[in-house]
Amino acid sequence: MATVLSHLDRLTTEDFAVVNGKVVISAAACATMAACPDSATVSSRVHGRYRRRLADVALAGRPVVLNLCVRRFVCVxxxxxxxxxVEQVEGVTSRFTRRSQPLRRTLMAIGHALAGRAGARLSRLLGIGVSPNTMLRLIRSQCDRPSVRAPRVLGVDDFALNRATSTAPS
Ligand SMILES: [Zn+2]
Structure with a gap:
């Protein structure tokens, strides 16, 4: 399975089944320790475990559900x-999301190319269907994060260029 879905290499696959037309992959994180998101302190003291269900990239047009056992660690x-x-599996999980990172990247690429409704239609055909609103929300979530630092100094030419384009006759 790991060779087909390489982003699951860091997981131990427990089960693989097709349930109601969906591929359900049961897996568990296998790292022995994890870093606290606040203090970055590495801990190996396990507080408990629970199962997370994540939508993942489709397999041969079928939706994939990742039934993932994750651990809650104690910050030392x-x-x-x-x-x-809670531990995060690099390349697979993110905090507060119900989709795997590869699925989010795929949906964002579709959303940037086609936007809401057309993107939602294509995602349904690919087996990773989301609503138009979800497609737009994913695009906005990427736009909210500043990808480049704001300029510290603006020159007169920058201002003049912007003013010229905003007052140009259409
Ligand atoms: Zn901590």
Whole structure:
């Protein structure tokens, strides 16, 4: 399975089944330790485990559900305000999301190319269907993050160029 879905290399695959037309992959994270998102302190003290269900990239046009067992670790730094945290699997999971990172990247690429409705239609054909609103929300979430630093100094030419383009006759 790992050779087909290379982003799952960091996981131990437990089961693979087709349920109601969806491919369900049960897997578990296998790293022995994880870093606290606040203090970056590495911990191996496991507080508990639970299952996360994530939508993943489609397999031969079928939707894929990743039934992932993740662990909650105890932060071992005494003055850290976060007492426990959930591990994230690099290249697969992100905090507060129900889609794998490869699926999010795929949907964002479709959204940037086709936008809401057309993107949603194509995503349904590919087996990763989302609504037009979800498609737009994914694009906006990427746009909210500043990808480049704001310029520290603006020259007169920059201002003149912007003013010239905004007042140009159409
Ligand atoms: Zn911490």
């Amino acid at each position: 730094k005494p003055d850290c305000r976060r007492r426990t945290f």
